[in-house]
Amino acid sequence: MLLNVERFETLECDILVAGGGAAGVPCALSAARLGAKVILVQDRPVLGGNASSEVRMHIVGANGTGAFDRGEELVTEAREGGIVEEIRLDNCVNNPQRSASVFDLILYDKCRNEPNLRLLLNTAVVGVEMTGQNIQSAYALRNSTEQGFRVYAKIFIDCTGDGRLGFETGAPFMEGRESQERFGETLAPTIGDNYRLGSTILLQARKHPVPMPFSAPAWARRFSRDELRYRLYATPGHEQPTHEYGYWWAEWGGTLDTIKDNEAIRDELLSIALGIWDHVKNGPPGTEQGGDPFQATHWALEWIGFLPGKRESRRFVGQHVLTEQDVLQSTEFGDAIAFGGWSLDLHPPQGIDATGEQPCEQHPVPWLYDIPLRSCISRDIRNLMFAGRNMSATHVAFSSTRVMATCAAVGQGVGTAAALAVARATLPGNIVLDARLVYEIQQQLLRDDLFLINRQNEDANDLARSATILASSSQPLGSESNVISSQTRAVHGLRGAPPHRARPGTHRWMSDPQLGFPAWIEFLWPETVCIVLVQLAFDTGQHRHLTLSHHDGYTSRMQWGRPQVETVASYRIEFEQEGAWKLLADVSGNYQRLRRHVANPSVVTSTRRLRITVIATHGIDHARIMEVRINGRRPG
Numbered sequence: 100m101l102l103n104v105e106r107f108e109t110l111e112c113d114i115l116v117a118g119g120g121a122a123g124v125p126c127a128l129s130a131a132r133l134g135a136k137v138i139l140v141q142d143r144p145v146l147g148g149n150a151s152s153e154v155r156m157h158i159v160g161a162n163g164t165g166a167f168d169r170g171e172e173l174v175t176e177a178r179e180g181g182i183v184e185e186i187r188l189d190n191c192v193n194n195p196q197r198s199a200s201v202f203d204l205i206l207y208d209k210c211r212n213e214p215n216l217r218l219l220l221n222t223a224v225v226g227v228e229m230t231g232q233n234i235q236s237a238y239a240l241r242n243s244t245e246q247g248f249r250v251y252a253k254i255f256i257d258c259t260g261d262g263r264l265g266f267e268t269g270a271p272f273m274e275g276r277e278s279q280e281r282f283g284e285t286l287a288p289t290i291g292d293n294y295r296l297g298s299t300i301l302l303q304a305r306k307h308p309v310p311m312p313f314s315a316p317a318w319a320r321r322f323s324r325d326e327l328r329y330r331l332y333a334t335p336g337h338e339q340p341t342h343e344y345g346y347w348w349a350e351w352g353g354t355l356d357t358i359k360d361n362e363a364i365r366d367e368l369l370s371i372a373l374g375i376w377d378h379v380k381n382g383p384p385g386t387e388q389g390g391d392p393f394q395a396t397h398w399a400l401e402w403i404g405f406l407p408g409k410r411e412s413r414r415f416v417g418q419h420v421l422t423e424q425d426v427l428q429s430t431e432f433g434d435a436i437a438f439g440g441w442s443l444d445l446h447p448p449q450g451i452d453a454t455g456e457q458p459c460e461q462h463p464v465p466w467l468y469d470i471p472l473r474s475c476i477s478r479d480i481r482n483l484m485f486a487g488r489n490m491s492a493t494h495v496a497f498s499s500t501r502v503m504a505t506c507a508a509v510g511q512g513v514g515t516a517a518a519l520a521v522a523r524a525t526l527p528g529n530i531v532l533d534a535r536l537v538y539e540i541q542q543q544l545l546r547d548d549l550f551l552i553n554r555q556n557e558d559a560n561d562l563a564r565s566a567t568i569l570a571s572s573s574q575p576l577g578s579e580s581n582v583i584s585s586q587t588r589a590v591h592g593l594r595g596a597p598p599h600r601a602r603p604g605t606h607r608w609m610s611d612p613q614l615g616f617p618a619w620i621e622f623l624w625p626e627t628v629c630i631v632l633v634q635l636a637f638d639t640g641q642h643r644h645l646t647l648s649h650h651d652g653y654t655s656r657m658q659w660g661r662p663q664v665e666t667v668a669s670y671r672i673e674f675e676q677e678g679a680w681k682l683l684a685d686v687s688g689n690y691q692r693l694r695r696h697v698a699n700p701s702v703v704t705s706t707r708r709l710r711i712t713v714i715a716t717h718g719i720d721h722a723r724i725m726e727v728r729i730n731g732r733r734p735g
Contacts, residue, residue: 107247112138113521115252117224120148121503122487122510123258125182129514131215142223146206152199154408157648160504161440175595176588176641180548183507195660227267254517262413262489270480271416276494284423286495294448296410297353300368301345302403311399313380320374321384326454342398344650348458353448357412417491418473429597432471436512440467441502475513481528486513516540548693553600555585563729566622577609582727612720619712627705630698632730638665638723639692662690664718675708
C-alpha cells in the first residue's frame, strides 16, 4: 500500500535535508535559522549518526591530530566554530555525566526549538521524481507509522553518509580507492580497487566492586596475542586499551560493499568486538593467562552497539573533486565554506584481519585547508547538494574530511549556501557562477562564527568597525582593537594557515588581570547611531579538545562538565543617552561563545557610546572578547 505514491502525504519546503548526523543537523539548523523552510529526514530514531547513542563515536576534527594543549600562545585555535561549537558547549555543561542518550536529546531539542524546521525521524528517503536534471520531489517512508511522504523542495541536500538520496537521482559517485595515476596522488595505491575504510562496533564496560566473569558466545572470534600485537597490545603512537570506550581499531568490512553487505558486516563486527572483550577478560585462547594483565577482572559489559559505525561508502562527484594535493598544499579556493585539518588517516581495508599492519597510517596535514562549496554541489544534478562523508573527494582526501566536526562545519556551510540560494531563486548548480552570492555566503558564515582561512568580516552595516574603541585596560597581545580584527580565533605558526595566507595574532581583547573585574570596552562614534543588534564572540578555549567521549583518558584532558574557564560568565551592555547609561542587556550564567542581543527599538533610539562590561569569567582573572559586531544605522 505504501508504495502507491498516490497515497503519500504531500509536503512542501524550501530545502529537504536527508540525514540527521553530524553534517545533517548543522545543515538543517543553519538553513532554518536563515529563514528557509526546512524538512530534515532521518532514518533512525535519534539524531547524531556516528556520534549518537547508537554508535557512540566521539566527534573529532581539525585540531584532532595537532597539539593537544601545548599552551595557547603556540597553538592555532583549530576547533570548529558555529553550530558544532554551540552543541559541544551545551553538551559539556548540560551533560557532565557524559550520557550518550542525553546527547541525543540535546540534538533533538535543537531541532524541536527551531520554528522553520520540521523533523521526520524514523523516515528514510527511498526514491525521487526527476524532471531532466532537476529533482522535483523525494519519496520517504516511515514504517513506524505506516506513512509515506512526497516532499517537494527547491533544493535537496544529501547528508545520509551512504548517499541514498543522491543515488536515487542517478548522480555520479565514486567508491573504493582511486589509483595514483587517476589524480596524481602519492598516497593512493598503484592500482585502484573497490576497497574502502571498514566499520567498527564500539562497546562500553563498567567497573564493579566484585569480580565479574564473562563467557563469550560460541560464535565470537578468538584472538591470539600475536593477532592483536599492533592493536590491543600498546605500541608507540597508539593509546592503551580502554574498557569504558571500546576499540576504534576493531574495524572490518573494507573489502566488502559497506552498503549492500552492511548486515553481514554487523554480524562479524559483533563477533570481533566480543572476541576482543573475551581476550581482555580471559586471556588468549589455549593458554594460562597469568594474573590480570588488562586489570579487567572487575569490569563488565554495560553496552555494545548493534549499528556499525561506518567510515566510508559512496562519494559523489561534485563540481570539484578534493584531492590529496588540495589537502597537503592547502589549496586556496575562492568558494571556501569550511576548513579541515585532520591527518590523511588511511586504514588497511582488511581492518583487524591485517594482523601484520598498524590499524592506521596517519600522514600529518601541515596546515588547515579550504573545503570548497563546489565539492558539495553535484556535477550533474542541478539542485542537489551534499555534506558529510559523501562529499566530492578522492579516497585519500576523504580520509581527512570524513571526521565528524569537519562534516559539521561543511554541513553548516552547505545549509547556509542553500538558504541564501533559495532567497536569490538560484539553483545550487549556478551558485559559484555568482561571485556576489559566494561572497554573501562567506560573510554570513563569518557572521555565524565559522572560520574561513584569510577571509575577513567586511559587513558594511557593522558600526563597530567605524568606532573609536577604548577599554578599561588591555594586555600587550590583547589590544581592544582586536575585537574588530575581522578574525575570531588565534592563528600561530603551529598547524595554522600557510604563511602567505595566515593572519597571525591572538585576535582578542584581554583586560589586565592586575586590575581585576569589572573590565569594560567602549565604542564611540562622532555622530549618533541607531543600534539594532549587538553580537559578541567570547573565548571558549578553542585551542583545546572538547567533545563528548566515553573514553575516560581522552576526556580527562578536557575541561568537561563545566563552562570553559576563559569564557565570560556575566556581563552588561549599556548605551549612553542624554548623559546617562541605559541597559541593553544584563546576562549571567553565560557559557556560550556566540551571543546576539537585539535592541528594543522603543528603548534604543540613538546613541554615540556603547559599553560592554565584563563582571566575571568562569575561571581566569581577566576578560576576553574575540569579536564585537554592532549592527545598526546612522540617522538619515
